[in-house]
Amino acid sequence: xxxxxAIEAPIQDPSSAxxxxxxxxxxSENRGAVIGLVVFAVLVVVAVLAPLIAPHxxxxxxxxxxxxxxxxxxxxxxxxxxxxxxxxxxxxxxxLYGARFSLFIGxxxxxxALVGGIVVGVVAGFFRGWVDTVIMRVMDIILAFPSLxxxxxLVAVLGPGLMNAMIAIALVxxxxxxxxxxxxxMAEKGREYVTAAQVAGASSFRLMFRTILxxxxxxxxxxxxxxxxxxxxxxxxxxFLGMGAQPPTPEWGTMLAEAREFILRAWWVVTFxxxxxxxxxxxxxxxxxxxxxxxxxxxxxx
Amino acid sequence: xxLLEIENLVVEFETASGPxxxxxxxxxxxxxREVLAIVGESGSGKSVSMLAVMGLLxxxxxxxxxxxxxxxxxxxxxxxAERRRxxxxxxxxxxxxxxxxxxxxxxVGFQIEEVLRVHMKMDRARRRARAVELLKxxxxxxxxxxxxxxxxxxxxxxxxxxxxxxxxxCNPKLLIADEPTTxxxxxxxxQILDLLMxxxxxxGMGLIMITHNMGVVAxxxxxxxxxxxxxxMEEADVLSLFETPKSAYxxxxxAALPDNATGDRLPTISDYFDDEARxxxxxx
Amino acid sequence: MxxxxxxxxxxxRDYHVRGGMFGTSRTVHAVKGxxxxxxxGRTLAIVGESGCGKSTLxxxITMIDAPTSGELKIDGARVDIGxxxxxxxxxxxxxxxxxxxxxxxxxRQKIGDVLxxxxxxxxxxxxxxxxxxxxxxxxxxxxxxxxxxxxxHMFSGGQRQRIAIARALMLNPRLLVLDEPxxxxxxxxxxxxxxxxxxxxxEFKLTYVFISHDLSVVRYIADEVMVMxxxxxxxxxxxDAVFSDPKHDYTRTLxxxxxxxxxxxxxxxxxxxxxx
Numbered sequence: 123x124x125x126x127x128a129i130e131a132p133i134q135d136p137s138s139a140x141x142x143x144x145x146x147x148x149x150s151e152n153r154g155a156v157i158g159l160v161v162f163a164v165l166v167v168v169a170v171l172a173p174l175i176a177p178h179x180x181x182x183x184x185x186x187x188x189x190x191x192x193x194x195x196x197x198x199x200x201x202x203x204x205x206x207x208x209x210x211x212x213x214x215x216x217x218l219y220g221a222r223f224s225l226f227i228g229x230x231x232x233x234x235a236l237v238g239g240i241v242v243g244v245v246a247g248f249f250r251g252w253v254d255t256v257i258m259r260v261m262d263i264i265l266a267f268p269s270l271x272x273x274x275x276l277v278a279v280l281g282p283g284l285m286n287a288m289i290a291i292a293l294v295x296x297x298x299x300x301x302x303x304x305x306x307x308m309a310e311k312g313r314e315y316v317t318a319a320q321v322a323g324a325s326s327f328r329l330m331f332r333t334i335l336x337x338x339x340x341x342x343x344x345x346x347x348x349x350x351x352x353x354x355x356x357x358x359x360x361x362f363l364g365m366g367a368q369p370p371t372p373e374w375g376t377m378l379a380e381a382r383e384f385i386l387r388a389w390w391v392v393t394f395x396x397x398x399x400x401x402x403x404x405x406x407x408x409x410x411x412x413x414x415x416x417x418x419x420x421x422x423x424x
Numbered sequence: 425x426x427l428l429e430i431e432n433l434v435v436e437f438e439t440a441s442g443p444x445x446x447x448x449x450x451x452x453x454x455x456x457r458e459v460l461a462i463v464g465e466s467g468s469g470k471s472v473s474m475l476a477v478m479g480l481l482x483x484x485x486x487x488x489x490x491x492x493x494x495x496x497x498x499x500x501x502x503x504x505a506e507r508r509r510x511x512x513x514x515x516x517x518x519x520x521x522x523x524x525x526x527x528x529x530x531x532v533g534f535q536i537e538e539v540l541r542v543h544m545k546m547d548r549a550r551r552r553a554r555a556v557e558l559l560k561x562x563x564x565x566x567x568x569x570x571x572x573x574x575x576x577x578x579x580x581x582x583x584x585x586x587x588x589x590x591x592x593x594c595n596p597k598l599l600i601a602d603e604p605t606t607x608x609x610x611x612x613x614x615q616i617l618d619l620l621m622x623x624x625x626x627x628g629m630g631l632i633m634i635t636h637n638m639g640v641v642a643x644x645x646x647x648x649x650x651x652x653x654x655x656x657m658e659e660a661d662v663l664s665l666f667e668t669p670k671s672a673y674x675x676x677x678x679a680a681l682p683d684n685a686t687g688d689r690l691p692t693i694s695d696y697f698d699d700e701a702r703x704x705x706x707x708x
Numbered sequence: 709m710x711x712x713x714x715x716x717x718x719x720x721r722d723y724h725v726r727g728g729m730f731g732t733s734r735t736v737h738a739v740k741g742x743x744x745x746x747x748x749g750r751t752l753a754i755v756g757e758s759g760c761g762k763s764t765l766x767x768x769i770t771m772i773d774a775p776t777s778g779e780l781k782i783d784g785a786r787v788d789i790g791x792x793x794x795x796x797x798x799x800x801x802x803x804x805x806x807x808x809x810x811x812x813x814x815x816r817q818k819i820g821d822v823l824x825x826x827x828x829x830x831x832x833x834x835x836x837x838x839x840x841x842x843x844x845x846x847x848x849x850x851x852x853x854x855x856x857x858x859x860x861h862m863f864s865g866g867q868r869q870r871i872a873i874a875r876a877l878m879l880n881p882r883l884l885v886l887d888e889p890x891x892x893x894x895x896x897x898x899x900x901x902x903x904x905x906x907x908x909x910x911e912f913k914l915t916y917v918f919i920s921h922d923l924s925v926v927r928y929i930a931d932e933v934m935v936m937x938x939x940x941x942x943x944x945x946x947x948d949a950v951f952s953d954p955k956h957d958y959t960r961t962l963x964x965x966x967x968x969x970x971x972x973x974x975x976x977x978x979x980x981x982x983x984x
Binding site: 609612688689 | 757758865898900902903921968977978984
């Protein structure tokens with residue numbers, strides 16, 4: 123067997139550090155994505171360290187400092203860097219604590235939508251037939267509603283509150299994951315490695331979740347980052363409408379709602395929570411863009 | 425004077441893991457009425473060197489050559505617009521995947537006429553007449569009706585015929601065929617090769633046939649260039665290549681053909697070389 | 709064990725194509741009553757062009773799809789996956805190697821897991837035993853121990869095809885269906901893989917069904933040859949009989965169309981060109 127033992131040289135260096143380096147190469151080509159990542163990292167640090175870096179407790183009311191403007195405006199005080207709201211709470215501290223809520227909402231909602239969407243999507247894509255038809259028509263119905271309106275109805279049924287708002291948003295975001303998973307599963311199912319596993323005797327469950335699913339994850343990760351920002355946005359909207367987190371929770375949307383009547387008198391009470399939402403969502407979306415560049419082989423330049 | 429002259433062509437790609445040299449110092453030339461076959465296995469740089477001639481490489485590629493001349497004109501010094509006037513008109517190319525080379529959204533007729541409009545500046549009626557004539561020349565039955573067909577309504581062999589029709593639409597001086605029959609069945613391959621040879625003889629074109637199939641080389645070429653890992657291993661006329669191959673790599677390649685099997689096992693490249701370094705050495 | 713390893717009688721496979729909302733449905737006959745048998749240690753080559761039904765037949769022999777009608781016997785035992793679920797013992801008797809070495813390995817699975825998976829599913833061997841068996845098979849197909857923990861994308865086409873062959877052999881099958889196993893490979897690698905297949909056939913007394921469109925490869929590897937054309941077996945016989953005296957017109961067309969890479973035919977062509 124002298125000639126059969128000779129083999130061709132491997133194409134690539136096998137170390138996983140190398141794969142990571144390649145991932146970073148494609149990710150870092152997108153400058154916006156790197157900025158987004160940095161902002162997001164800062165946000166996580168802020169959320170974790172909020173009790174340490176916040177100058178005041180989020181719900182502490184300073185009666186002597188109602189609607190104090192930011193420090194650089196006339197009448198601003200160094201103790202309240204971004205000013206205070208109508209009942210004398212420090213806006214900066216509330217924003218720092220609010221980051222915790224926003225990230226918490228993003229993580230929980232995305233996880234719920236992702237897990238639910240993947241299971242339903244894999245089942246639909248793998249079995250096809252009437253199972254697929256039923257699942258996809260239900261998803262179509264969910265998608266036929268304006269998403270915020272549906273979330274609003276669900277919250278109205280379940281009762282207002284942060285937890286119920288998150289469940290409602292997860293339900294509204296889920297069809298996107300179902301569709302994406304189903305399409306990816308259908309494309310992968312026809313590949314020969316799946317048939318090979320089938321010939322080796324793999325069960326349907328194993329084929330679905332061990333063989334096919336890991337190969338469908340790249341687009342799902344990208345969709346998950348986009349859903350993360352969507353979840354934050356929707357939660358803020360529900361909070362603004364009074365259906366999400368309830369006062370005095372320092373959630374950014376709720377803060378906006380409380381500040382509504384002071385828009386004309388004190389611009390800072392609305393501007394800063396609004397900016398916080400904008401920057402967070404933008405950073406996460408930019409990051410998602412970079413992830414897509416790095417994970418989608420179709421966009422890769424060789 | 426040769427039609428296409430390449431001297432010391434080098435093509436490098438910028439990749440995540442540093443620069444990669446796909447073509448390393450290849451020189452070759454083709455004359456009018458000549459069929460040159462470039463043979464090599466995957467990764468030999470045979471397609472890349474021709475794409476470099478066409479100027480069809482992505483921007484990550486760096487093309488360097490001592491000489492890259494077509495019909496006496498230096499291709500490297502031409503600006504984009506001038507080069508585009510030559511590519512597609514005087515040099516045409518057909519590819520391996522006929523289905524993928526045609527735009528699925530437009531009819532066959534539209535795609536043929538588009539070339540005529542851009543390069544030949546013909547009016548509508550003359551374009552249509554010429555398109556029918558071309559489809560007839562490449563052996564498509566009922567050419568006038570076929571003009572309004574979409575690519576997905578035709579077989580792979582027919583699509584390749586349409587691609588050839590588009591390629592010869594402007595009477596090119598040089599036709600580059602990149603694995604034109606690899607995706608096709610043997611009986612269709614025979615028809616397409618016969619068609620290419622007939623058109624080449626009729627129009628007196630130069631033809632570069634890029635292939636990995638030794639049988640295709642034997643059936644079409646006048647002269648052969650053998651490439652391996654971006655380097656030229658050997659250049660010879662077709663008969664002496666098969667009769668008395670000079671380079672050890674060519675000998676190994678020919679011995680690996682199942683047609684030439686004598687014993688129970690096929691000789692492989694590794695019976696001739698134990699590593700790549702020695703193949704590269706043999707190339708010098 | 710006496711009798712052929714694989715016996716097929718009158719295998720028919722029809723596909724029903726629905727004609728959209730208002731159209732009528734059509735039936736496509738992919739395989740039209742094909743019969744053949746292969747003895748232990750022999751190679752049957754099934755030759756044909758795209759759309760002739762050879763891949764459909766491969767899926768039926770591998771027990772992935774059920775035939776519409778006809779009888780399939782493996783080691784003398786009748787198989788009908790349309791009626792009864794396949795027992796693990798039957799499942800492991802037939803394995804398959806696909807054409808495309810880039811599509812047939814799971815990109816997210818390490819080579820060690822690719823080889824161990826059939827054992828994990830079908831046997832109750834311990835992780836250590838699975839590892840030893842996988843390692844032994846990996847070496848048998850000409851790869852090394854260091855390749856065990858790598859992912860498929862780190863290998864060349866020829867190496868992947870070796871891995872796919874190793875996976876197919878993990879369950880000690882009786883019959884190996886090879887669906888164009890070398891047509892995606894370079895010439896030099898093709899020779900290595902064909903040699904490997906010949907070695908393995910000797911060592912494990914394997915029976916091969918070798919599906920191909922390349923007549924020169926078929927002539928090299930086959931004992932018997934079956935030529936298919938639009939779902940029918942138009943020619944079936946020993947290799948020498950088919951190659952020296954083809955009976956059917958289509959077989960002759962196929963032979964005439966195959967490019968010949970020998971000096972005599974080049975000389976003939978050049979002479980003809982000069983004369984013209």
